[in-house]
Amino acid sequence: LWGGIPYFPMGSEDLDWAPHCLSPHQGLLAGVNITSPTALVRGTAGKAALLSVRYASASADKPVVKWQLKRDKPVTVVQSIGTEIIGNLRPDYRDRIRVLENGSLLISPLQLSDEGAYEVEVSITDDTFTGEKTINLTVDIPISKPQVLVASSTVLELSEFFTLNCSHENGTKPTYTWLKDGRPLSNDSRLLLSPDQKILTITRVLMADDDVYSCLVENPISHGRSIPVKITVYRRSSLYIILSTGGIFLLVTLVTVCACWKPSK
Numbered sequence: 001l002w003g004g005i006p007y008f009p010m011g012s013e014d015l016d017w018a019p020h021c022l023s024p025h026q027g028l029l030a031g032v033n034i035t036s037p038t039a040l041v042r043g044t045a046g047k048a049a050l051l052s053v054r055y056a057s058a059s060a061d062k063p064v065v066k067w068q069l070k071r072d073k074p075v076t077v078v079q080s081i082g083t084e085i086i087g088n089l090r091p092d093y094r095d096r097i098r099v100l101e102n103g104s105l106l107i108s109p110l111q112l113s114d115e116g117a118y119e120v121e122v123s124i125t126d127d128t129f130t131g132e133k134t135i136n137l138t139v140d141i142p143i144s145k146p147q148v149l150v151a152s153s154t155v156l157e158l159s160e161f162f163t164l165n166c167s168h169e170n171g172t173k174p175t176y177t178w179l180k181d182g183r184p185l186s187n188d189s190r191l192l193l194s195p196d197q198k199i200l201t202i203t204r205v206l207m208a209d210d211d212v213y214s215c216l217v218e219n220p221i222s223h224g225r226s227i228p229v230k231i232t233v234y235r236r237s238s239l240y241i242i243l244s245t246g247g248i249f250l251l252v253t254l255v256t257v258c259a260c261w262k263p264s265k
Contacts, residue, residue: 031129046110143171
């Protein structure tokens, strides 16, 4: 184990894992064949990521391995002969990089700046062609539990509006989905979303808007869902009846109490 990820050294018997390349005296030009189980690795900041490759070659010599991070100007991450690193690593890669016997690159702990497309080149002295492979690495921070912030009262009269804000402290590349009673909100001309869909506004509320609302936040490595918030919608006439009934009840109660009360002698 290194950085929390197991690896398996590649021996001569592993050359059967991929087709052998023929040497020149066999009539064909030799080369290095590189394969990878995946072209995309999703990593978590602070943890380890393995950019896994395997190479096959007719030569028994140690390979020269070069990993580069593709930028406008490519950045050399590491060069090695076998697993032995050649030269000095850049300061931001020191103590975080290891080349495994099969040519794979192990990065631990990951930083957000590590995200990008990584190209590996494997060459062997006796081989004519250099093998190449590209693996894309994404690095993200997990989503923390979101909460719905209400910009106004949760008790609304018909035709009013309400605004909900989906808030969370941590998480990169978030995408937002608003849920009504646990189901994604359907399209409605009264429904307004901010460009990032983090803020929801519903205008001219209807009785059908009386429900519970929550938000779902996702990114490539995690997701979080808020506790539902209840929005109550009422008609003015209903409120008037409620207040009138309550007022009459209170008045009757006061009259009864006054009628029954006798001053002590």
